[in-house]
Amino acid sequence: MESQINLRExxxxxxxxxxxxxxxxxxxxxxxxxxxxxxxxxxxxxxTFFGGSLYTLAVTTGWGLMYLKxxxxxxxxxxxxxxxxxxxxxxxxxDCLGVCHISDEQLHRIDKQMKRxxxxxxxxxxxxxxxxxxxxxxxxxxxxxx
Amino acid sequence: MESQINLRExxxxxxxxxxxxxxxxxxxxxxxxxxxxxxxxxxxxxxTFFGGSLYTLAVTTGWGLMYLKxxxxxxxxxxxxxxxxxxxxxxxxxDCLGVCHISDEQLHRIDKQMKRxxxxxxxxxxxxxxxxxxxxxxxxxxxxxx
Numbered sequence: 001m002e003s004q005i006n007l008r009e010x011x012x013x014x015x016x017x018x019x020x021x022x023x024x025x026x027x028x029x030x031x032x033x034x035x036x037x038x039x040x041x042x043x044x045x046x047x048t049f050f051g052g053s054l055y056t057l058a059v060t061t062g063w064g065l066m067y068l069k070x071x072x073x074x075x076x077x078x079x080x081x082x083x084x085x086x087x088x089x090x091x092x093x094x095d096c097l098g099v100c101h102i103s104d105e106q107l108h109r110i111d112k113q114m115k116r117x118x119x120x121x122x123x124x125x126x127x128x129x130x131x132x133x134x135x136x137x138x139x140x141x142x143x144x145x146x
Numbered sequence: 147m148e149s150q151i152n153l154r155e156x157x158x159x160x161x162x163x164x165x166x167x168x169x170x171x172x173x174x175x176x177x178x179x180x181x182x183x184x185x186x187x188x189x190x191x192x193x194t195f196f197g198g199s200l201y202t203l204a205v206t207t208g209w210g211l212m213y214l215k216x217x218x219x220x221x222x223x224x225x226x227x228x229x230x231x232x233x234x235x236x237x238x239x240x241d242c243l244g245v246c247h248i249s250d251e252q253l254h255r256i257d258k259q260m261k262r263x264x265x266x267x268x269x270x271x272x273x274x275x276x277x278x279x280x281x282x283x284x285x286x287x288x289x290x291x292x
Contacts, residue, residue, distance in 0.1 A: 014190065015198075018198075021166075042163060044161050051205050052202030084197070
């Protein structure tokens, strides 16, 4: 719960656009972060979720998960996005969730990279849609910890 | 000039997030659209342009160019984004420009597709950075006109 509140405050304070979009933290457990954003603040001309907002929710979900994990592992590195790919498979016509999971194996690999070189790179998948398991939009981001 | 004013109004009215980001129309001529967004409304924790804002400026620049071209060609189709890829090559630490060009050949192909099938698909490249010819960030979007 404390991590959730801190992440929301961090996002809105350090990346003001996430506040303008109404991005909130829904859940964080089992190496999985879920963020949300309301349709009302993110609609397009067809009254569905704007593609720019979907991407921003996705990139922020991956960023948020790495931010929390780096804190837990005891590293102070900045998390930055190097590359992003997004596929809009179906429109989202409701409030939207972004879900990102990182495996123990991925975390172990990052920990090794950080210990060896003081920096790391990781690819994370984020799925987006109007429920926790929907995949209306799929995102893959390549993040660096520097 | 009229096209520029209409596009800004259309963007801010139909996609409110573009207003929250301060996206503006800088120039439109020779099949090339240039949009801008201020760093102040789009900064991240490192005081450079937030990756979500860069993507949103890019996807909006491509969308805006297609919106204007469809109007000029006399079509009423909606322009929607199917897929987006973005590479962050260098951080942008100032107000940012997005530049998108469409060739006569691409326009001719769209016109043919619209006449034949009433819909079309096109890939557009957008470059972003702190000056008109900089390529600090590169975006490719696959748009459909439906």
